[in-house]
Amino acid sequence: MDLQIAAALVPLLGWAVHGSILTHRLVSARRDPLTGLHTRAGWTARAEHCIRRHPDAAVLLLDLDHFKTLNDTHGHAAGDAALVATADRLRTWCGRHGTAGRLGGDEFVAVVQDLTAADLDALIAALHRPLHYAGRSLPLAASVGVCRLAELPMPLLTDALAAADAAMYAAKGRSRRGSRLSR
Template identity: 80%
Template sequence: MDPHTTASILPLLGWAVHGGILARRLACARRDPLTGLHTRAGWTDRADHLIRRHSNAAVLLVDLDHFKTLNDTHGHAAGDAALIATADRLRTWCGRSGTAGRLGGDEFVAVVRDLAAADLDALTAALHRPLHYDGMSLPLAASVGACRISELPMPVLPDALAAADAAMYAAKGRGRRGSRTTR
């Protein structure tokens, strides 16, 4: 190969490698490194798409109850295990009819095509199963708020998230573990 051809190919090869690295970083930024769920940015793109295509879609917010106590009592590794278990349970519940994400800390989010078909009681039961960790059975609990898109004046994600957030805090405020949907 002549030196001129080599000199012109090397910068292109460098840009191709650089582009691959950037694409990997972007993909990693859209996934939570601990749970493997979508981050807010990655989840929002998918949720917007699902909401536009399915009029029966619902948005859910999930907040682990007493997470700080679990983390402080049993250590950060137990807290991480609780977050991973919650993510796995939420991902399994969503299945192919939705997508889950982690907003940060102990807050999770999901969107499903049809809440009635998805069985919110099954999710609540799954999120309340104890976590078997390091020879112990640690109690897990979560408050879940849900908003059906069809019940909003404008079917947009920010409004659905706000309504699901209000429903989640209403579930927490009742003093018992469970879920609540907007009405």
Template identity: 85%
Template sequence: MEAHIAAALVPLLGWAVHGSVLTHRLAAARRDPLTGLHTRAGWTARAEHCIRRHPAAAVLLVDLDHFKTLNDTHGHAAGDAALIAVADRLRTWCGRNGTAGRLGGDEFVAVVRDMTTADLDALTTALHRPLNHAGMSLPLAASIGTCRVAELPVPALSDALAAADAAMYAAKGRSRRGTHPSH
């Protein structure tokens, strides 16, 4: 009788292992392999939850300035180091008040529960601190756009991202198409 029970348990064990592997792969897919930050999918789920629960929430969009130049001048290893540094600085700034993510390329995103307690000047300072890489001090700069969700007619993540994107490009001093606003 015990042999029959063991034979019945083998497929169940196989399914349990398979399920565990799939769960691990799904979790890994929601993390950026370079920076360890949440990818768009992982971050979006957390951001939507945060916006629903915290009326003072805000969404931030961060774009590295002159990243292509840094990458072309100092190499891809320096570019990767810059992305990792920005991710670490953004994650540290968010702390327990929010969640950071990497949308791709040199574009990062964050949601914070309460923008009134978040120090945006501290984030700006951190993101503009030079990066020590391979014995050199590389300049870093980033443009930040923010949107306080309470200021939207409807507290929707897509609208908050669009508003933060517009604010970020205004901070860069140009429109989405790359032209100066006065043109």
């Protein structure tokens, strides 16, 4: 009888292991392997939930300035270090009141429950701190675009991302003339 029980348990054990592997792959697919931030799919699900629950939520889109130059001058390892540092700074700023993600390349996104409670100037300062890499201090800078959902006719994530993107590119244009932020 023990042999029959063991024979019945073997397939169940196999399915349990298979389920565990699939779960791990799904979780991994929603995390960027370099930065540990949510990917677009993982971030979008969390952002949608946040904006439904928090009418004062805001969406931020940020792009590293001169990232190609950093990569070309100091190498891809330095570029990766810049991406990881940016992700860490953004994740720390979001804290428990928001969610950060990496959309790809040097483009990041965040949603925060209440922008008035968040210190946006602290984020800007953190994103502009130099990166210490291989005994050198490398300059980092980012252009940030912000969209407060309360300012939209309908609080939709797609519209907020489009508005934050437009604000980011406006900030990027002004950063070449000395300004760093569009709100």
